[in-house]
Amino acid sequence: MKRYSMNELQKNELRALLKHPVQWNCPLRSYTSFGIGGPADALVQVESVGELEKLFLFLVENQLNWRVIGRGTNLLVRDEGFAGIAIVLTGGFKEYECEVGEDAVYLKAGAGCSLTRLSGECAAQGFSGLEFTVGIPGTLGGAIFMNAGAWGGSISDVLLSLDVVNREGRKTYEREQLSFSYRKADTLVEHCVVVGAVLRLCQKKREEVEAVCRGYRERRNQLQPGGYGSAGSIFKNPEGHSAGRLIEASGLKGVMVGDAQVSEKHANFIINRGMASAGDVLDLIAHIQGKVEKDSGIKLDPEVHIL
Template sequence: MRAAVMTRRATLLIDRLPQVRGSYTAEAPMKDLTWFRVGGPAEVLFRPADLDDLMLFMAYRPMDAPVTFIGAGANLLVRDGGIPGIVIRLGKGFNHIEDDARGLRVGAGCSNVSVALRARDRGLKGYEFLRGVPGTIGGALRMNAGAYGQEMKDIVLAARWVRGDGLLQWSSVEELGYGYRHCSLPEDRIFVEAMLRAEPGDREAIRRRMDEISAERTTTQPVKTSTGGSTFANPPAHKAWELIDRAGCRGLVIGDAQVSEQHCNFLINRGAATAADLETLGETVRERVKAATGIELRWEIRRIGVAGGARS
């Protein structure tokens, strides 16, 4: 009965949305779109055909319906009650990678790995870290993603985004207000493209470094399990995994969620975990680290949606 009511509500919401060339899906299962493989459905999932389609949607959407943007679902935990309103996920219409005299012009839907490999083939250095960052450029722009001593602000010249009213705008890297795993651009702005800087380098050295990063990630992180990437941001002068280990949380289990034995800043779904299991486990880790070290860990994984069956 509840499922039928939810589907009916999603259908009514679709009836209020503007006509687009992309697709709308009612009650789209988010567990199929996130690396954790958990979470309730999106009331409506919108996949825009291209930039014009996205701009049209944003300009004419009903303003009382919330809009949530997601990337590849790598650093994302969707709660079990699902996501009210419209979830936007960029696809093929945002996957371009173009050579430019200044570097690379890339769509927000491009995978970070594909951009790294294009830079390698062009002999552009500074992109090596992207070989070890899961997800898409849009997500990387939003959180100033980083690894192996580099982060997005080191290679971004400017980013293009769509406002909540459908207007399009560029911002320089300075205007994006980047900090550690932080971007100052308001959450209702949707990244669609970035201009990334060019710095010529030695192709063979770039290739070797990317191969090293790929190999290190495979041997030190639980990449073959259902995980969401690094769970907590590193506090100043500390590494999150060391604090978690010191608090005795390596291997800790709640429900079917576990702190990875391989790298304890990763939570994993052992197969039947719920989003509640994973979030409770993460909060338990935070509490134990605070008690053991006095340091409060900050979630790096983005948590969205409503708990349990509470969506209304």
């Protein structure tokens, strides 16, 4: 892989922009739920929109490759690493507040907030709308970028407005300006950093909301493998089909490449048995795609983002 190189002047400029020290040649495996991946040329932690705007300008002016890492729960980082700057949102991006209106509850949250935390705190107050996110281990920013969803709901269903930073600075989009599809945000969001959003929820009885969350949590525990690194569903469900059922029908449950294995519990999960490399996972993905296409004529499309 071609690696970019920053000269000393650029490195100093980058250091001077940020409150947190830059982590050069930073291994990304501890930033992903797979526990896999080589280093990013640099990893930077950003605390505020102002800091991010300056960073963005620097990246654009110097034509540097960048990518946001939320909680890395839908990411496979290649063994050779990421030739660019990995951006992690922290500080003010982890803050949220709720406003109870006459007919709705408005949750204003930073992109770095954990979905687990948001859904838990909303349930505890009887705010309904985020129950489907229980057990989705990412950040709000990652969930919006992926249009994450489960049990028939997706994050775009509750989105009211979205704040992003791009080369023009900070921008707000109303929900009507954006179109979302299955595990994909609008192309307008593609080259942006999602910095925060307002979600529209509603007030219900706390016990009702908590019961729904409990039900989803139990179903996940029954269906999904625990105890190993993974990135959730590895493939998108093809229209009218379940990727997991297709993989199972091809007899691939339990199949391993190196230390990467098709979960025995849920065929659409690849788990890291401990020492899997990204190469193992990519080879297993290719093997699954080949066998499923041969058996069913259907080409599976990865849901996981590959860096």
